[in-house]
Amino acid sequence: MSESYYTGRRATPRPEILRKPLQASEIGAPVQEKLPLALRLADQSWARRLLVIACVSLLWEINARVINNTLLFPTFIETTIALFRAIADGVLLERVATSFRILAMGYGAGMLAAAILTGLAAGSRIGADILSTLTAMFNPLPAIALLPLALLWFGLGTGSIVFVVVHSVLWAVALNTHVGFRSVPDAQRMAGQNYGLRGLRYVCLILVPAALPSILSGLKIGWAFAWRTLIAAELVFGVSSGAGGLGWFIFERRNALETADVFAGLMTVILIGLFVESVIFRAVENRTVIRWGMQR
Amino acid sequence: MDTSPQPPAKAPQNATALLNVRDVTLRYKTPEQIVTATWRVSFDVREGDRFVLLGPSGCGKSTLLKAVGGFIEPAEGKIMLRGQPVLRPGPDRMMVFQEFDQLLPWKTVLANVAFPLIAAGRAKRAEAYERARVYVEKVGLARATDAYPHTLSGGMKQRVAIARAMAMKPDILLMDEPYAALDALTRRRMQEELLGLWDDIGFTTLFVTHSIEEAIIVGSRILVLSPHPGQVMAELDASTFDHRHLGGADFQSLHRRIHTMLFADSAVADAEVTHE
Numbered sequence: 001m002s003e004s005y006y007t008g009r010r011a012t013p014r015p016e017i018l019r020k021p022l023q024a025s026e027i028g029a030p031v032q033e034k035l036p037l038a039l040r041l042a043d044q045s046w047a048r049r050l051l052v053i054a055c056v057s058l059l060w061e062i063n064a065r066v067i068n069n070t071l072l073f074p075t076f077i078e079t080t081i082a083l084f085r086a087i088a089d090g091v092l093l094e095r096v097a098t099s100f101r102i103l104a105m106g107y108g109a110g111m112l113a114a115a116i117l118t119g120l121a122a123g124s125r126i127g128a129d130i131l132s133t134l135t136a137m138f139n140p141l142p143a144i145a146l147l148p149l150a151l152l153w154f155g156l157g158t159g160s161i162v163f164v165v166v167h168s169v170l171w172a173v174a175l176n177t178h179v180g181f182r183s184v185p186d187a188q189r190m191a192g193q194n195y196g197l198r199g200l201r202y203v204c205l206i207l208v209p210a211a212l213p214s215i216l217s218g219l220k221i222g223w224a225f226a227w228r229t230l231i232a233a234e235l236v237f238g239v240s241s242g243a244g245g246l247g248w249f250i251f252e253r254r255n256a257l258e259t260a261d262v263f264a265g266l267m268t269v270i271l272i273g274l275f276v277e278s279v280i281f282r283a284v285e286n287r288t289v290i291r292w293g294m295q296r
Numbered sequence: 297m298d299t300s301p302q303p304p305a306k307a308p309q310n311a312t313a314l315l316n317v318r319d320v321t322l323r324y325k326t327p328e329q330i331v332t333a334t335w336r337v338s339f340d341v342r343e344g345d346r347f348v349l350l351g352p353s354g355c356g357k358s359t360l361l362k363a364v365g366g367f368i369e370p371a372e373g374k375i376m377l378r379g380q381p382v383l384r385p386g387p388d389r390m391m392v393f394q395e396f397d398q399l400l401p402w403k404t405v406l407a408n409v410a411f412p413l414i415a416a417g418r419a420k421r422a423e424a425y426e427r428a429r430v431y432v433e434k435v436g437l438a439r440a441t442d443a444y445p446h447t448l449s450g451g452m453k454q455r456v457a458i459a460r461a462m463a464m465k466p467d468i469l470l471m472d473e474p475y476a477a478l479d480a481l482t483r484r485r486m487q488e489e490l491l492g493l494w495d496d497i498g499f500t501t502l503f504v505t506h507s508i509e510e511a512i513i514v515g516s517r518i519l520v521l522s523p524h525p526g527q528v529m530a531e532l533d534a535s536t537f538d539h540r541h542l543g544g545a546d547f548q549s550l551h552r553r554i555h556t557m558l559f560a561d562s563a564v565a566d567a568e569v570t571h572e
Binding site: 185186187188190191193194195196197201205206209210212288291292293294 | 362365367384385386387389390391393395397398399400401402411412415416444445446447
């Protein structure tokens with residue numbers, strides 16, 4: 001380009017300006033200042049979330065008092081009392097323990113199956129096709145819809161519930177893990193191959209940590225699906241071999257018209273969900289993907 | 297220095313060469329077509345060379361480097377490292393990529409440098425970390441050993457990648473435009489540091505760039521490639537130049553020579569391609 005961009009204009013020369021910047025210590029204003037308590041609290045996500053929960057509880061309490069019908073809609077305070085009573089006499093904890101035992105089996109088996117499927121999918125093109133086709137077929141199928149079939153196959157018992165829980169976990173975890181594997185940056189893949197890593201070692205040492213944000217989000221979704229399916233299955237299916245779960249507790253108390261206990265059962269479901277999501281998963285994320293800067 | 301265009305290195309030099317690339321044609325598949333990236337490219341890299349592959353985008357220089365890395369199989373020709381054919385990626389040819397995300401984000405700086413040593417079975421854990429520390433210090437990151445990659449600047453990340461590759465003491469260090477994504481000031485400093493490390497450690501590198509200036513400064517030997525598909529136009533000697541010669545007459549004349557080679561007859565064609 002020979003012509004000046006500003007055709008027809010010429011820059012007029014102006015005098016140069018040279019200044020010496022101050023040292024940090026010479027600047028009068030404080031460089032660091034502590035934030036007031038309210039602002040520091042507002043920066044904590046747990047504090048903000050606690051505020052949300054408090055508001056919801058308050059709205060509940062007000063609404064229940066307006067309705068003023070314990071049989072239909074017990075207040076927050078009545079529910080809390082019922083919850084503590086159920087915990088105190090040991091019934092609730094026993095029910096929760098039963099639910100958790102089945103959940104652990106189903107969740108564990110689902111993760112194992114997902115790991116095998118995605119491992120195969122990472123290794124070969126046909127494996128990837130098998131996984132995406134199966135996921136597309138079975139992911140939209142509500143787990144609870146399989147319960148009648150499961151009862152036919154496995155009979156009344158733990159086996160049937162574990163089967164539907166596995167179904168609810170497997171596809172969510174497999175899908176997310178597979179998506180995670182596929183979005184691992186090329187440079188990281190090639191770096192891993194460059195070290196001479198192949199096969200299972202390559203998957204475990206490179207792909208899994210690199211895809212961890214997706215894998216964790218799959219595990220979270222899988223957890224929610226599993227928990228949901230489990231409670232629903234217990235509601236439909238009731239008790240087996242003398243020990244019912246949390247869903248059975250809710251069903252049983254509804255039959256007895258103990259509405260505050262029904263609410264206490266639902267509250268337990270919610271509290272466990274909150275705990276797993278915001279304590280357990282949060283802790284794992286803080287120590288991994290957030291620390292590594294892969295997720296905010 | 298000879299000014300007339302010369303055919304590239306000849307066969308008798310094979311014996312002393314570390315890396316032989318013989319008549320290598322590279323093709324890659326896109327969903328619609330098969331693209332020929334390079335056509336019968338030959339060159340020899342000797343021990344201690346800073347061998348630069350230089351050419352405009354589309355000359356297949358990065359593809360060529362990946363083929364030497366073992367990531368791509370040549371459609372034709374042979375790539376031999378110390379007399380052994382290159383078949384797959386391996387830790388004897390460590391790569392430094394252009395991308396900043398080549399470091400493993402779940403490992404600290406020190407762990408990133410130590411990991412390939414352990415993964416490739418070159419060293420036990422303690423020994424690997426010890427050697428990693430030496431190389432992290434060599435690239436001037438002693439204060440950042442325990443930092444995670446996401447907290448580093450682009451230049452620091454590339455320094456870690458270079459330390460990681462050098463700690464493996466590979467036969468040849470493959471560098472794929474390692475400074476292309478850096479700002480000009482950082483790039484200049486990194487080039488100087490690389491030359492300093494070469495004086496210090498004495499490695500062999502195959503370095504890809506599209507900057508003539510970088511090629512002359514970093515390289516001791518420059519392979520000039522033509523675009524679409526890449527063919528060897530010249531193999532030049534630049535072992536006498538570094539940053540101190542930047543404005544000098546010799547530097548300028550070599551720069552101009554390469555520039556003419558690359559752009560003289562393709563200027564029109566290039567313009568057409570970029571406007572498509």
